[in-house]
């Protein structure tokens with residue numbers, strides 16, 4: 001059994017470790033270096049905001065952490081596993097098990113109800129259908145939408161749609177949530193509600209959250225704010 005001290009130290013270990021990351025895009029023959037020898041450790045259970053000017057590489061960095069893209073050089077270790085050397089198929093499975101995605105546009109399917117949208121990621125897993133529905137309902141309860149399970153996206157407000165998207169992101173119980181401008185399309189009040197929800201998921205469900213944002217109010221909610229300038233952390 002772990003001692004309390006050992007447990008605490010394991011708990012605060014970096015869950016996300018990037019080391020010497022370069023990312024270069026090619027436009028025809030022209031090479032554009034977007035990230036330059038970037039290293040970053042994000043502790044387990046933290047809520048971090050990533051800020052910086054447009055084009056500084058925030059989404060690129062987030063996509064690397066989420067296993068949506070690969071670095072040109074350097075290593076990415078998440079939860080003790082190197083993900084930069086996985087095959088496409090392994091990476092897709094790894095993402096489904098480990099990462100919840102929350103985007104500025106909620107990306108809900110309009111022909112599905114809230115609960116059907118939340119169930120979607122579970123279709124890629126071996127969870128049986130009865131259990132899928134139960135887990136989707138639990139996720140919707142966590143985000144405060146128990147009463148709206150059978151509503152279609154068009155019957156929901158923007159803030160409620162984002163809650164459904166968050167329920168969909170947590171239905172698989174991932175350790176890490178990556179959020180790209182999660183409040184970008186919302187008014188101040190709805191944005192604050194979403195940020196409160198993210199805080200709750202961080203504190204109560206111990207989700208590690210990495211959030212790209214241009215909004216200083218949103219960044220204030222996070223425990224740590226990191227800034228990117230021209231592909232390097234400042």
Ligand SMILES: Nc1ncnc2c1ncn2[C@@H]1O[C@H](COP(=O)(O)OP(=O)(O)OP(=O)(O)O)[C@@H](O)[C@H]1O
Nearest residue numbers: 025026032034052053054055056057058059060061
């Ligand atoms: N697939 C791609 N191919 C070529 N260039 C790309 C690609 N994706 C991003 N870039 C370029 O990389 C740079 C960084 O883009 P990125 O989207 O990471 O910036 P950002 O900081 O998230 O910007 P914003 O705040 O505007 O969303 C930009 O110059 C962009 O044009």
